[in-house]
Amino acid sequence: MAGIYIHVPFCKTRCIYCDFYTRTDMSSKQNYVAALGQEMVLRKEYLQKEKIETIYFGGGTPSQLSFNDFAYLFRILRGTFEIEENAEITMEANPDDLTNEYIETVLQKLPFNRLSIGIQSFDNKELEFLKRRHSAEAAMNVVRLCQSIGYNNISIDLMYGLPGQTMDIWKRNLSIATSLDVQHISSYHLIYEQGTRLYRLFKSGDVKAVDEDLSVDMFSVMIESLSTAGFEQYEISNFAKDSLYSKHNSSYWLGKKYLGLGPAAHSYDGRNRSWNVASTSKYIQGISEGKPYIETEILDTNTRYNDFILTGMRTKWGVNLIELEKSYGPELKDYALKNVKQYIDQGFVTHKANILSLTQKGIFISDGIMSDMMWVD
Template identity: 45%
Template sequence: MAGLYIHIPFCTSRCIYCGFYSTTLSEMKDKYVDAICKEIKLRKDYLIDEKIDTIYLGGGTPSTLSAEQLEKIFYCIYNDVYNGCKPFETTIECNPDDVTEMFADTISRLPVNRISMGAQTFCDKRLRFLRRRHCANDVGIAVKRLRQIGIRNISIDLIYGFPNETLEDWQKDISEAIRLGIEHISAYSLMIEEGTPLYDMMESGKISEINEELSRKMYETLIDRMENAGFEHYEISNFAKEGKRSKHNSCYWNSTHYIGIGAAAHSYNGNSRQWNVSDINEYIKNIEVGTIPADKEILDFSTRYDDLITTALRTKDGINLNKLVKEFGIEYRDFLIDNAKQYTDRNLMIIDDNNIRISREGLFISDAIMRDLMHV
């Protein structure tokens, strides 16, 4: 099992909170699509003898591509490189207002069976604050159109912890998400990252972060409401109806190998990590002459172990201790159990059925737990 990720960096406008690589240079779309198709061909042997089981087009905003550009990408995947590819899950990220009747028709003709939409909030005032270009009503319209073309696996992203947001405000967003009847929800606390307009607003005193107690109450409310609505809380920020976990994102948490195509995309094959240059011009220029503009890191034993800590412990399943011994040896298992004792003694971590995982109470300090369990 392996995953294929394709980064589409184009955005009509930038949201104030986003720290992902993106560009508003829409005139470069054709050249960029040509470049990613060429990179797919150049790197066809990166995952030797591994079957592509998931495909994910992320961004940026993949839904800003034309029907012809999307068809070209999928033709390259299915016909030029991975002939006979039959992935379990193919996801494309969309902005709700991009899901027009024309876009839905395009999706119906592509091998896409999962949609991920950035709803973020159902409050128009907060959407304007984020500089999102859709309105709250667009989400429901988009879901209806996607259902009409047979999409039965829809995920939406939500954000909580806006400046001046109340617990009641957040409850309304959760209620609206549940009412839509979608299969998956990813919910994140608003992150204020350096280098974003949101960070500049905080530094200048225009906004302030919500207090830690309210943020915790919002997360507790999220977990309770999602579980009561029949969603499985399978990863720190992710909730799914039965059988609807994100298979592609699970690649990252389960140490499954994946190849990343496009500017700023990351790849992992078990022995090394590499990441493409975060510059569309530099990326295209290199690909056109047949070189991959990427940096690479060879993973030693300790780094691979630390990667396991910071990914698998994000999940409901945690780390299987038998698999840990098989891959790293008894020494690393004992190291983990010994260092986790300070948390298992306080019920912040749990060991059962030969698995170690973070408990619900421990989720609120999960970053600190992971730091303490790392080997370096």
């Protein structure tokens, strides 16, 4: 089983924290959609005819595409790949795009069965600071509207650690999120990425990062609040009800193959990584000439071992030592056990039935644990 990720780089406006490859110029949208269909055909052998169990439209803002855009892409997908009957098909969307008309013409007529809605906050001042285009009330109404037409696998994104954010505001965000009865919540600490407007504001002193102790407390409160509301923390930043994990994102953490389509999209064939050029114009040109601009990284055993540790230890499934030894050899298995022993002794990691996994308190120092387990040349 494998997955397909489709990158849609277009956005109405650019959020101040975003460092993904996006663009606000929509003039190349139709040529880009046509190129996506061509890339599917050009790279159909990449996944070696494995059945497709997840399709994920991410961005950017996929909800900037129209019914006709999606209908064309689904037609090519079906004609090119063998797609599992009950495949998880996700669209990332911004609340302001999900109008009644868009829901009726796109979500109700196309085979999407999972929505990931980029809300980020239910506080209007925070939304204004982040340069989000929706209000808190509009976001809540959109979730309820999608539920009313039958969507029962909805994920929302939340951010914490924003400048000026208080614990009261964060608790209120969590309370509203859990009251909406969504099935999945992804929550990430705000990061000051170089090249973003937020980073420039931070470096100039116009915004100040939240206190580190408060960040840790917010993370702790999030885990407690979501657990009380029936969510399972199956990955450090991801929580699900009723085992409705993101199958697509889980495939990354579980080391499954995936094909990334579109500019800046990444792919993994089970051994090596590759990625498309981060330029819409070069992407379209390369595809039209039948020579996609793709870079490939050949992964040696130690690098693949590090990826295995980094992705596995972030999840509830942990690191399977039998699989580790089979894939990377007994020396690296012994290396992992030697370097994680202190954390097992201190109660930060469990070692049961050949599985290493973080305990609840281990999650709070996960970066250090994973760093110590990784191979350093």
